[in-house]
Amino acid sequence: MLELAVLGLLSESPLHGYELRQRLKATLGAFRAFSYGSLYPTLRRMRASGWIAEHEGDAEVVAGAPALTGRRGKVVYELTAEGKERLAELLAEAGPSAWEDESFGVHFAFFSQTAPEVRVRILEGRRSRLEERREGARSSLKRASSRMDRYTLQLQEHGLESVEREVRWLTELIETERSAGTTPPHPADPQ
Amino acid sequence: MLELAVLGLLSESPLHGYELRQRLKATLGAFRAFSYGSLYPTLRRMRASGWIAEHEGDAEVVAGAPALTGRRGKVVYELTAEGKERLAELLAEAGPSAWEDESFGVHFAFFSQTAPEVRVRILEGRRSRLEERREGARSSLKRASSRMDRYTLQLQEHGLESVEREVRWLTELIETERSAGTTPPHPADPQ
DNA sequence: TTCGTCATGTAATGGGTTACATGATTAC
DNA sequence: GTAATCATGTAACCCATTACATGACGAA
Structure with missing residues (x-):
């Protein structure tokens, strides 16, 4: 569920975790919220599965002094090719998993x-x-x-x-x- | 959640598991279902907690031949005094646990x-x-x-x-x- | 300098589901 | 006699939540 939502949102543009949750609330607000406690572990799992990856070219804010090695800022994710396939796969499902209460809104x-x-x-x-x-x-x-x-x-x-x-x-x-x-x-x- | 629903239904009349689930569907049908896979373990737990007990006086169908020692028929439950207290306690709660999506219908x-x-x-x-x-x-x-x-x-x-x-x-x-x-x-x- | 909100994460727990297994009873 | 439905239960799993912990950054 969360997985589909994340894939769907990232297919529009790369986002970091916090931002992802805002978009989740805005898009599915009336139906489900999703807490950080499930979002971050899901992002981890999805990165391990190879569906998402850290987005290249997000050195914007750094540039000054505090960065160099230990930059600990936003982690922006984007879909990989496998992620896009996975999304297509999930969106092609037309069974109960798509029309039950919890899932219908996301689909x-x-x-x-x-x-x-x-x-x-x-x-x-x-x-x-x-x-x-x-x-x-x-x-x-x-x-x-x-x-x-x-x-x-x-x-x-x-x-x-x-x-x-x-x-x-x-x-x-x-x-x-x-x-x-x-x-x-x-x-x-x-x- | 299920616990409250079970206590609430049993406070009206003693019921066995299967019947309980029918009533659950009829009462909360539009909101939640509850499967046997959660109902029976919940009944077990509630009996262990002393909130429900096997109802006395359900030897109706037996009487004939197959009973005597190993009757394995319906297990009818009823509320105990502690169960009634527990129900009163749950019904007195007026916090988020009573008005969130999942729980409001049951309350x-x-x-x-x-x-x-x-x-x-x-x-x-x-x-x-x-x-x-x-x-x-x-x-x-x-x-x-x-x-x-x-x-x-x-x-x-x-x-x-x-x-x-x-x-x-x-x-x-x-x-x-x-x-x-x-x-x-x-x-x-x-x- | 302190408060809000941005930002990322973990641990423990919760509250259920699905699928499976079994058998009795009823209706046709 | 056979299909439906009544009836009880277990095991494995799923998908999330709450509470906690940490820390950076901007505005007042």
Whole structure:
């Protein structure tokens, strides 16, 4: 998860750990945060795997006196060729690992780098996942709403409405994807 | 988390593991599932802690022939006195552990067993948590929406709307709690 | 000179999941 | 008799968090 997010962000531009976390918060803020306690070990692991490397040409701030041998400043990372392959591999996955609650947001955030067919399959996968949940909630409400206390009922209803809302959103997105099949509209695609 | 959910459900009636999981799905369906792989070890641990015990008087189905010594059927659990204390303790907590994403739903589900002041504090805590997130999302959209690709933007907007929606819901609930201060309305409170 | 925030990291722990294994009971 | 679902459990693992520790740098 974090791995995909890091690969996705670094594919846009080289970043150091701290910066990476800011971008993570800004991009996925509403869904997940990721603490430094998981970010830095992940960066280590990914460097060991050869997917990222220290970025060349970051001697900017140094230049003066305190550097020379023991520069202990920002460690800027960039994707390696293997890292780009790994990212492509992760973005090509169109299974549950892409549409479950924890992961969907991260996959969606990098949809512009994802193949159109894969995008649609992920959106549909997530939608049917939510439709199942919606049916579960509906039948639970029909069967047991009379036995539920006020709060359980409120929770169920709010949950159901949230799910219904997300299903509508996904349906719109799927339609947009479908109709974009012939004339791919890239109104604002960076890089 | 699971512990609170189990205590809360068992406080309504004795249940066995499998049944417990069904109820868990029905009650928290839209938020979390909990697998048997975490449920059974949790039940073990809770029994060791003395919060739950095997329910007396479940020899119903036996009676015929196959029982006598080695009955290996449902293991029905019920709360002990210590378990009830533990539940009260957990329900009295009005800190972040009650209003964060993962835990709020579970706490809310047992609000009818929670003290009114605690209910309001949890609702307000969650609301300000979400308001922070909302402001983060808004400023992120203002600053960077022009640099975002289509999908990142969609994600941000959908996230923002979800948060706004939940804030409105919480505000309504808080108002209801407040106005219920004088005349506690219990239109449908089981047991 | 002290406070905030930038910046990097580790250790211990937490709280769950998946996959596997087994067997009883019920419905067709 | 056989498939579904009820029912209980274990082992291995995963992915993250919290709390802690350290230190540089800029602004007041």
